[in-house]
Amino acid sequence: MLYIKCPHCGMRPQTEFSYGGDASVKRPELNKDISDQEWDDFVYNRKSLRGKHLELWQHISGCRQWIKVERDTSTHEIFRTFRADEEVA
């Protein structure tokens, strides 16, 4: 069971969180004319990375904030966590 540092609440067990997928996905702007390909990339197409992955989790049984977690998908090592509004370099 992972141990995740919520930037708002501190170290909390994985059972308090729910997973939200790739955090690097950006929703296309509203009212923008975009191609099918662009839209499909947003809705469906994901890289299944091995290694460092920036992903979303929601602290659902805690502060209910969505957070960003930088995790190694093969070792589960968590490097850093960020608030939703933090830009990750």
Add this chain to the structure above:
Amino acid sequence: MSQNFRLENIGLINRDKKLSFKFNGKTYFGYEGDTLASALLANGVHLVGRSFKYHRPRGFFGAGVDEPYAIVQLYRNNETEPNIKATEQELFEGLEAKSVNCWPSVNFDIGAINNFLKIFLPAGFYYKTFMWPKSFWYRIYEPFIRKAAGLGVASIKHDKERYEHKYEYCDLLIAGSGPSGLSSAYAAAKNGAKVILAEDKPRFGGSLLTSDVNIGNQSGKDWADGIIAELKTMPNVVVKNRSQIFGYYDHNMLVMSEKVSDHLPSTKKYHPNKRLWYIRAKEVLISSGSIERPIVFGNNDTPGVMLSSAAKEYLKVYGVLVGRNPLVFTNNDSGYETAIEFKKHGVDPIVLDSRKNPKSEIIDEAKNLGINIKNSYVVVAAQGYKKVKSADIASISEDKKQLGKIENVKCDCICVSGFWTPTIHLASQSGNKTKFKEEIDAFVPGQSKQNERTLGAANGIFSLEETLKTSFAAGSELSKKITDNDNEVSVPNVVEKKSSQHDKFWCVPLPEGKNYKRFLDFQNDVSVSDVEIALREGYRSIEHVKRYTTLGMATDQGKTSNLNGLQLVSEIENKVVPAVGHTTFRPPYTPVSIGAIVGREVGNHSKPTRKSPMHTWHEKNNAVFVDAGVWLRPRYYKRGDENLFEASKREAKNVRTNVGVCDVTTLGKIDVKGPDAAEFLNRVYTNAWLKLPVGKARYGVMLREDGIVMDDGTTTRISEHHYHMTTTTAQAANVLSHLEYYLQLVWPELNVNVVSTTEQWAGAAIAGPKSRDLLKKLFPNSDVSNEGLPFMGYMEGDLFGVKARIFRISFSGELAYEVNVESDNGNFMWEKIMEIGEEFEIQPYGTEALSTLRIEMGHVAGSELDGRTIPYDNALEGLVSKKKDFIGKRSLQRAAFTADDRQRIVGVVPIDKKTSIPEGSHLVKDANAPLPNPKLGHISASCWSVEHDNPFSLAILKDGKNMIGEKLFVMSPLKNKIIPVEIVSSHYVDPKGERVRS
């Protein structure tokens, strides 16, 4: 029979407490502190089971967790549990156990015929033989194998035992209470660290209970007792026996199974049977010790052949002689320690040592005691079927290839020691890549992966002095890092006998002309020849060899067999052992009861139960409840001996003719507040929200980004910047997360907050032509006329002193209102509605009537919004704005979603107007078409229309738009029904929607 093999003056058992127990129907006696194994051995019972494949007789091989043979079916307190290791089961008064894997009995076993057919049962034989012809597998092979080769039998009764889960955090978690665990725990505890020390056995001390050593001028055992006693007095230390740490998971989370009640005749009231501990430790010290490994020789599975350390443990801990005429076969000094204990207690052993001329203090002591020692000697084969009667022994050449002349010596047990294998399972589970240590012919942990460190024998350190030194140091160092304390503890002086180098020898060659079975894996009956076959057939990877031969795959997970298997592969392949590599260790280290894993989340506890504030009223009024997610909702209110069908029909009809009231507290409610709330709703819902005035409600549909309908509900503008959103009961939590996602991540610039208010409001839907009359009496001070409160209107009202929200919304299709009050006033509201509604012939209605009403109206719900439908499919395309953008809009342009013959909701009526249509049935064109009959759609919801008094269903049908008036067939292979039906509009009642506006 009376414990003939029990010695008087040795052992840690309580002789004042004699216990009776039954094994295979026969009564025996033992003492408190015995295991089932030690008690049976005290009574001279060596035959306990049959092996998995060949059904050869099985005795005891070990004395603890590594035991591959002695697996029994346990009976306790009218319950039964399979696959219990007799070596781990503590004796209690009245214990009953039976052998497993033998039929009809342990002494006469029909499966043993496999033993004589063993030429047909080589490695991979299941794969090869039983796969062909295919039909034989199901009819003949599999049933036969199951009957003859199963392990224990699981009880089919409900398990009345209780299992608990516990979550714990600590600075240092220490696995094992041997010399290493005790030392590091003590040092860390002295520095004030929060320590958990776990021991899987009932007694603390590990190897100190059986070894002949001195620590701090006292015996090893006395020293251990003293340390444990002191640790138990310290508030920062938790000391747990009967507790096995079986899994090392991510981020230093370890799981431990504590046997709370297994050693008792029955579980004490309010106590669990087992307790599963989830422990998050800052540092983990693995002091799990080592397990002796066998030397492989002919018939080495005969009862009476056992590990020399086990023989010593039975003697020193339980005062039990495993034989009166023992043969000790060793390649290292450990065998001598066992021989010395035998000798000290009046038994004359013979020691066979594969080494030519070993010298050490221990060997000197054995010699001084006059023990018969034969160097460069090996056991070639054990003789005897159900018990060792003698051994064929021979001298062996220095290169271990040539055997001398075979001699036969009488003996009643063979105690074997092939040196020690560190127990590295936990380290390996943590992700530690283990490394092979040549000096000890075994793997030890390598570079730490998580915050774990392995100490003592588990790390391949067999010197007590060094173990104590390194363990004290580790305990001090790690605790200091955490607590900043540095309380020096001095390492006690150690007196131990030094050992000499072991012999790198693990398998006795076959003598000429003999073809003895030489077993590697005792539980799965994998022999040397099986591995040879696997390699001959081209299997190379150790993982493949393991699966092909099943080596190490039994319930003991190869604790005594893995390394010898590797040695064999490395020898045949002419590779060094580390190049062969070992198979992966995975949790659990030992089998764990399913009950312990499940914990208390069984039956009604498997999920929370939520009840509305009016629950008690429903109960008192004969409500029959149904699970709606985690909620309990009244399904119908039973009158007399009505059934579900009759009651729901009555309730629904009463809504259509008079007035009914339904508890809608369970609907999800979300407060949406902030200056940008309207803009936010406009993006979330498919329809337009910017112009909704205060005091008005609107029905909305929200999509996922892939265009699929996520949920629907009405949202009301309570004030300028305050909206009250409702969701379906099932989707409430998902919708909240969904909204939070967009607010926090996608459009953080919107000034909006959302919060769940589901539990803050009690809700009652009041529906029916007389509902306004009722409302007028409930709210005499409010204007609830059609003009004062029009359809989709909202107002606040005063319900006899209680503040209420009144919404004019309808799910039933009738003139209807929804009244919300604060939850605490829910019951008051409900009772008032029932009291005042009496003159209008009000009746409460449950979810079944609610469904009937919405189905015949063609209102969609969860069964249509099933995660596969878009707005068009639900005839909701009118709510999809063409002007503005919203979540999921772009997806609606996909070709499949705009196809001309896209599926769409329709109504379905049976031609005979009588036959009920099962939900989930398929719609087909031709009932007699060959299978697979093309499916045109499916029935999503069915009811008995109270308006038309005949069955009516909703269906999602391909090209539904153009199918009205068509005649199709409903097919339900499950219910064995074929029903001719006509497709009609989904709006079966009041298609113009006049009633809600009346």
